[in-house]
Amino acid sequence: MNPHVLVPTQPEITVTAETPACEFIHVGKQFDAVKVLRDISLEVKRAEKLALIGPSGSGKSTLLRTLMTLETIDAGEIKVNGETLSHGSWPPEQQRSDGQAARARRRRIGMVFQQFNLFPHMTAAENVAVSPRKVLGLPRKEAAERAQKYLAMVGMGAKSNELPSRLSGGQQQRVAIARSLAMEPEIMLFDEVTSALDPELVGEVLGVLRQLGEESNLTMLLVTHQMEFARSFADRVAFLWQGEIHEVAEAKSIFDNPTQDRTRQFLRAVLEAR
Numbered sequence: 001m002n003p004h005v006l007v008p009t010q011p012e013i014t015v016t017a018e019t020p021a022c023e024f025i026h027v028g029k030q031f032d033a034v035k036v037l038r039d040i041s042l043e044v045k046r047a048e049k050l051a052l053i054g055p056s057g058s059g060k061s062t063l064l065r066t067l068m069t070l071e072t073i074d075a076g077e078i079k080v081n082g083e084t085l086s087h088g089s090w091p092p093e094q095q096r097s098d099g100q101a102a103r104a105r106r107r108r109i110g111m112v113f114q115q116f117n118l119f120p121h122m123t124a125a126e127n128v129a130v131s132p133r134k135v136l137g138l139p140r141k142e143a144a145e146r147a148q149k150y151l152a153m154v155g156m157g158a159k160s161n162e163l164p165s166r167l168s169g170g171q172q173q174r175v176a177i178a179r180s181l182a183m184e185p186e187i188m189l190f191d192e193v194t195s196a197l198d199p200e201l202v203g204e205v206l207g208v209l210r211q212l213g214e215e216s217n218l219t220m221l222l223v224t225h226q227m228e229f230a231r232s233f234a235d236r237v238a239f240l241w242q243g244e245i246h247e248v249a250e251a252k253s254i255f256d257n258p259t260q261d262r263t264r265q266f267l268r269a270v271l272e273a274r
Helices: 060-067 100-106 124-134 140-153 169-181 199-215 227-233 251-256 261-272
Strands: 022-031 034-044 049-053 075-080 083-087 109-112 187-191 219-223 236-241 244-250
Touching: 022 060, 034 060, 034 075, 034 244, 049 060, 049 227, 060 075, 060 187, 060 219, 083 100, 109 169, 124 140, 124 169, 140 169, 169 199, 199 219, 199 227, 227 251, 227 261, 236 251, 236 261, 244 251, 244 261
Parallel strands: 049 219, 049 236, 109 187, 187 219
Antiparallel strands: 022 034, 022 075, 075 083, 236 244
8 A cells, every 4th residue: 555645534524323323425336337336325324234136236245245345336435334434536546545544444354255255264253263362452361351242142152163165155155154243244245145055054044144134233224136035124115227226125125116217127026027
């Protein structure tokens, strides 16, 4: 990172129960000439469960990746707890800044991907404990205890000493969820976390997500093609198409009575294909 590029100092923010957990404000993103996010504006409430649905290539995963600062933005602003996380006017190296304030804001967010990305030479417990030790600086014993806590939460306590190669895909994904939870974020992002699983393993991972939603105050953003799960799990659903949010509403409303033609077409096609 260029040492002369600094994230601007931000004014003191008073966080209340009404402060959104995160905000996208006129966010734009393009790769070369392709606009993948077009003027996205969206507020996500604290402890809200938001499902992002839409056809492949509509910008859902990119939206999550901008919130995780894995992708920079070209326009607009992203806030977490009222503080600016990234801004379209900042150069890419500034948006990815490793400054202390930027790291603190990013640390509030955890993300689980389609692929499990576990270290193959580490046990489940070691995979979960490594980030609390290396990133948060926890003592080895405390990190190990935290790993056991979150492995138990996702039903993997009995498999804590197993290497990933001895775990099923669903079990590996549950370890990956525990790994993100062990950083104790305020916001969790799930990017099609069941898409790499065999159909018979999907239910066990969705069960873990449902349990997290019911038993925690986490804010959760979920990209999914599991429409029935989105309907029963999410507080609200946002439908994306061609990089735009075409409709956002309470889950029951968007599935029972979508207001936009493109939303109706998508849901009809997906539900008829089951």
